[in-house]
Amino acid sequence: MSPYDLLMRLVLIGDIHGYRLSVPPRELLGKRLIGQANLWLMRRMQFNTTLLDRVMTRALELLPDLAVWTGDLTSTALQSEFDDILERIEPFARRLPMLAVPGNHDRYTFASMRQHRFESSLNGMAPRTFPHLRELSAHWYLLALDSAVPNMVSSRGRIGHDQLEHTSALLDQAKGDKGLVVLCHYPVAVPKGQPMTWAHRLADFRQLTGVLAQHVRPTLFLHGHIHQPWSFHPDRGPLMHVTHINAGSPTMVKPSHPHGQGFWQIDLPDDPAATVGLVHHVPDDHTGEWVAQHVQ
Ligand SMILES: [Fe+2]
Ligand SMILES: [Fe+2]
Incomplete structure (x- = not known):
């Protein structure tokens, strides 16, 4: 029996948006100046990162894998934003394995990307x-994609040709009777009527759609x-085999x-088609x- 055979339950946690309102002037260049102005004006009214403690406490009670x-x-x-969030997550990370993909705000500046700040800060969690394709259990794979790129003006994401090619090759080799859980910051599709502007969407969502459509199996896109x-x-359409789940923001x-x-x-479930x-x-x-809303 593989060590993963008992892995059954996931918890999905979305955009936290940790922030610092006091930033050294040397860091206030380019897009971060706009981002910080946004925080001062709006976001601090919206994101309450202290809520993360409640979320993690409740999540642990569910005994996820x-x-x-x-x-x-x-x-x-x-770096200070990563440090603050990791300090909150750390006590829970000792009791629960975690896996994260970057969002566009985790690659907000070209410098943060060059310095691999997300990867180095989330050492062991990313x-x-x-x-990244791994076996979750005897019946499910997990595929983690990097869709986050720095961008001076817009908030567009991009997976890129090489990553898409590599993904397709990995899925070609994956066992066809297993289900697939995809973890990606950007949606590949949104519900009917939901606006998705040019400036905020995944630039190559059509290409990713094509890869998923070529590898039909029970799929969850998180x-x-x-x-x-x-x-x-x-x-x-081509993604009828995919259940799309938007995490939402717990903070x-x-x-x-x-x-x-x-x-x-x-x-x-053990049967991916169930x-x-x-x-x-x-x-x-x-x-x-806490209220538990069961979704069909
Ligand atoms: Fe976000
Ligand atoms: Fe985002």
Whole structure:
């Protein structure tokens, strides 16, 4: 029996957006100047990173086998932002394996990308290389993709030709009877009616769609980036075999989610073609107590 045979339950945690309001002037160059102005004006009103402690405590009570993070742990990829978030996560990481992919805010500046700040900060929590394919269990694979690139003006993501080619080759070799869990910051598809602007989407979503369509198997596509939790199955098109799950932001406070947008519990069945257990854990609007919303 492989050591992974008992691995069944995932928790999915989305955009945290840790931030620092006080930043050394030498760091306030280029896009970070815009990002910090945004924080001063708006985001500090929206993101409450202290909510992460409650999320992790509740997640641990569910006895998951792995926590997966869809990125945007930070707001402007400052080392101090990574340090703050990791300090919060650390006590939980000792009790629960974790795997994270970067979001565009974790590669906010070209310097942060050159310095591999995400990879070095999340040592042990992030894959060393992308694409990263691993066996989750005897019945499921996990594929982690890097879709985050620094960008002076827009928030577009990109997986890139080489990573897509490599992904396709890995999936060619993967056993066809296993299910696939994809972890990627950007969505490859959004629900009907949901706007996805040019400036915020994955630039090569069509190419990624093509790769997934060439490797049809029961697939879950886990992503973040749009701060709004959802799950849906397309009823037409090339991705009908894919369940799309948007993590939402557990630290984002707004009238629709005054205590944050919660997190997901994902129970993977032994038969990948069987129904996946999906539960959205979200704080009650009034009391803040956890409510488990079971999704079909
Ligand atoms: Fe985000
Ligand atoms: Fe993002």
